[in-house]
Amino acid sequence: MKKVFFVDDEPLIAQGLSSITDWLQYGIEIAGSANDGETALQQIKEEPVDLLITDIMMPRMNGLELIRRVKQIHPRTRFIVLSGYEEFEYVKVGITLGIENYILKPINIDELESTIRHIRGDWEREELNLFRYEEDWRVLRSNILQRWVLGEIEGQEFKHRAELLGIPLNYKYVQALVFRVISEEKPISRLYRLHGLSEECGVIARETIDSEDEVICFPDADEDLVMLYVSDDPEHHQSILENAPATARRISEMTGLPVWAVSSAVSSDFYGVQDSYKQAKQVFQQCLISCQDRTVYMNGPLTKVEESHSVIWDQEQYVRLLIDGKQEPIIEFIESMLLGQFENDIIPRSECMNMAIQLMLSAKDMEDRPDYSEVFAALARMNTIQGLIRHVISVVQRSLGNRDTVQQEYSGHVAMLLEQVKEHYAEELSLKTLSQKLDMHPNYLGQLFQQEVGLSFSDYVNQYRIEKATQLLIHTDQKTAEIAVSVGYTDTSYFYRQFKKYAGVSPTELRHMYTK
Incomplete structure (x- = not known):
């Protein structure tokens, strides 16, 4: 004020x-x-x-x-x-x-108040200009530091820029700690001003170190918070590691989000900090975390996490669930595959991602015009197994919705018939029985269905069943007789005739064409 x-x-x-x-x-x-x-x-x-x-x-x-x-x-x-x-x-x-x-x-009170309002406007403009200047300075400083840790700036140029920007170079030892604030819905920059958040985190970090040491804090290109602890005494770095989990907790409390912290080995060459930074960043590239706690701290390079993990899953069972279209068993399958196969707190990223991609692609492949970008676009932001599971379920649910979307509006009675076919196509379906539920004459209901859908009810049911059978023939190794029963045909010869009528080829011919 x-x-x-x-x-x-x-x-x-x-x-x-x-x-x-x-x-x-x-x-x-x-x-x-x-x-x-x-x-x-x-x-x-x-x-x-x-x-x-x-x-x-x-x-x-x-x-x-x-x-x-x-x-x-x-x-x-x-x-x-x-x-x-x-x-x-x-x-x-x-x-x-x-x-x-x-x-x-x-x-004159009016004249005085008018003058005060004018002065207040000047103050606001001055503060805005000062903010812009300070923000420009922060951005420039961060850009120089990013180039430094990535090895993209020559030593002499960095030394000159460091002097101008107040970056301390008169220390012998450097250790990089990288703090990732986990927000898998939106980028952190959409929630916080990154440079302001970085400064606040720097204040938190300085509370835990020796007064003779310093912390250089800045956001990198991945929106991670990089803290470079610099000291002339290598013994001080042990206390830095001991305090790192507490620093992560403070950042989590401040942001209200989970925090994943990774430290690296101490670099004795101030200009060789790139290796220290690279070690820490590699952990994010190679792992997912369970994030059962609000903060996760990892010290040092990867060991067991780097071991390969062979994933075994029943793709046929999953495809049958997708064809059936009921969401609850599909979600249970996805969760069992990702949570059941990867139970550790630290999870190998590549194997887990491959599993997730297979689950999503199996669903997308059943759409007429699949958009595969939604499968891959969000994967780079995934840091937790829980977030990955939510993404897979969301993609699969949209895929089911796209596949089953009715392209035009129907009356309530016709919409009810369509829903009955979707839910019970493998069972006995009779227009006479369904018309009794609606308290309508079957002939009138049949005419209404024909008028709105463009097919008779029996033709629509057969066509729907053949579409389901086609998906099973293409995506599974089930025997044709088993497929016939699973889509509502107890008579195999009748199934063959209906399939040839609606698909134009026999089940065997279709499977052969797809395999070839």
């Missing part, structure tokens, strides 16, 4: 200025008042103010001299001059000193 100070040799005016308007509505608090310029100057030296409202004619030091003296020590202070009479010379001097306004007594 901004501060205002009043100066007038008439005590009633100096005190009355505090109540002449509601200063708080302008974001201004009253810092105090004085009855002469000398006293005012002493108080302002001890406690700077943003706005000074002063009379001209006062004992010991007049208002214009007070303004000159205050500007020398606090150039950003703004001024409003009060006077009992209008003197052109005073106005002229005041203008050269940069006053905001020259207000005659008795004070």
Whole structure:
């Protein structure tokens, strides 16, 4: 909040200025008042103010001299001059000193408030420009640091830039810790200002280190928070590792999100920090975590996680579930495959991702016009097994929805018949039986169905069953007789005739064509 100070040799005016308007509505608090310029100057030296409202004619030091003296020590202070009479010379001097306004007594409240609003607008613009300058400086500093840890800047250039940007180079040992704030729905930059978050995290990190050491904190291109701990004593790095989990917890509390922290070996070459940074980043590239806790801390390079993991799964069973289209057993299958196969807290990323991709592609392949981009686009943001499972389920559910979407609006009765076919196509379906549930005559219901769908009810049921049988023939190794029963045909010869009628080829011919 901004501060205002009043100066007038008439005590009633100096005190009355505090109540002449509601200063708080302008974001201004009253810092105090004085009855002469000398006293005012002493108080302002001890406690700077943003706005000074002063009379001209006062004992010991007049208002214009007070303004000159205050500007020398606090150039950003703004001024409003009060006077009992209008003197052109005073106005002229005041203008050269940069006053905001020259207000005659008795004070016109509207004019005073108008001046305050104008000053407040100037303050807001100054703060915005200052923010932009500071933000530009932060971005430039981060870009230089990113180039440094990636080995994309020459030593001499980095040394020169480091001096300009206040990056300390007078330390011997460097250790990289990388903190990943996990947000798999949105990028972190959509939730926080990365450079502001980085500065706050730097403050947290500095609380845990020796006063002789330093922390260089910045966001990298992947929106991870990189903390470079620099010291002249290699023994200090042990305490850094001990405090890393606590730092991760503080960052998690601050953001409200899980945090995954990875440390690396100490580098004894300040310009060789690239290896230290690369070690930490490789962990994110090679692992997923279970994230059962809010924070995960990993110290050192990977060992067991790098071992291959052979995934065994029943693709035929999964395809049958997809063809059947019931979501609950599909979700249970997906969860059992990913959670059941990968039970450790640290999970090999490549094997788990391959499994997830197979689950998603099996569903997408059944669409008429599949969009595969949604399968892969979000995978780079996945850091936890739980997040990956949610992504797989979401893609599969949309795929089922795309596959079963009805392209036009139907009446309630016809929509009910379509839903019955979808849910019970493998069972006996009779228009007569269904019409009784709707309390309608079967002939009228059949005419309504034909009119809206363009097929008779029996033709639609047969076509739907043949589509399901086609998917099973293509995607599984089930015997044709078993497929016939599973889609609602107890008579195999009748199934063959219907299949040839709707598909144009026999089941055997179709399977042979697809295999070939």
